[in-house]
Amino acid sequence: MEDQIKEPQELNEEQQAPVEILDREQKNARQRFIKQIRKAFVIFDPENRGAVPVEEIRFIVHTLELSPTEAQLNEFIQSICEDEMIEIQYEKLEASLLPILEQGKWPKASEELLLQAFKTIETTLNQMQADAEEDDEIEQKDEGGDAESRSSTASTNVRGPSMKKSKPAPPLTGYLSVEKLTELMTMHGEPFKQTELEDFLKNVPSEDGIVEYSKLATLLANE
Incomplete structure (x- = not known):
């Protein structure tokens, strides 16, 4: 007898509800973090160019109330900045900071x-x-x-x-x-x-x- 491939069962309404709520909360949290990054970024980009000098990254991180060690912060900056890079674009900085906020890294000191x-x-x-x-x-x-x-x-x-x-x-x-x-x-x-x-x-x-x-x-x- 040939093995029958079972179709995946659809989630019933009771099972779908928690999944949908979790998904919605994650999306809301991501949008909230993006707004926080944007708000911190524009403080150091008053001309709205979409880029800031590399040396401003550490101040943006602190504005987000993140508390990395000096070593962690230097490693982060080096990981997202290429050699002789003098500016960083908003999109690249957002993509790098978003996982840190979502994962709860570098929390504020107690x-x-x-x-x-x-x-x-x-x-x-x-x-x-x-x-x-x-x-x-x-x-x-x-x-x-x-x-x-x-x-x-x-x-x-x-x-x-x-x-x-x-x-x-x-x-x-x-x-x-x-x-x-x-x-x-x-x-x-x-x-x-x-x-x-x-x-x-x-x-x-x-x-x-x-x-x-x-x-x-x-x-x-x-x-």
Whole structure:
């Protein structure tokens, strides 16, 4: 007896409903992501040319509230930009960013992670300040001391920085100055553009130029 090829059974209405809903949700999500990419792109394409300089890609990624590591971002840019390429077309960038958004890659940092980062920043700044104050104290002693004290200090310096005991940093306060935040955002890592910096600082909850960074972490995590 010849094997009979069974025709695939059609889905009944109850089976079709979930499939159709899922398909519709996926299409809606894709359209939403495309709108987000377009909205971020036009910020850096005010003349509506459909292309932006390659160096703007990282700012578009951050505008989409994606949080890749520096290595991930550099790898992404290299993967979509050919050698000596100075501009990227919208269509190519959309096609490259869409899967990242759909797959939920490079999610925003959590509130807990942001808070820990701010604590690390304050700890580092406090230790730098403590070390600077200690250096000033040593310098003042050198200037005001006698030859014996200067000789003793010079002997201590010969032992090198590895032998130096750092002055303990003050305890964490939970606060950073707006001035210090501005310095960090413009002088370290990938610097913010002036317009980005102004937009960011407008939303920073501060009082008398001081930021309670737990509130800032909450704000950034829930934007």
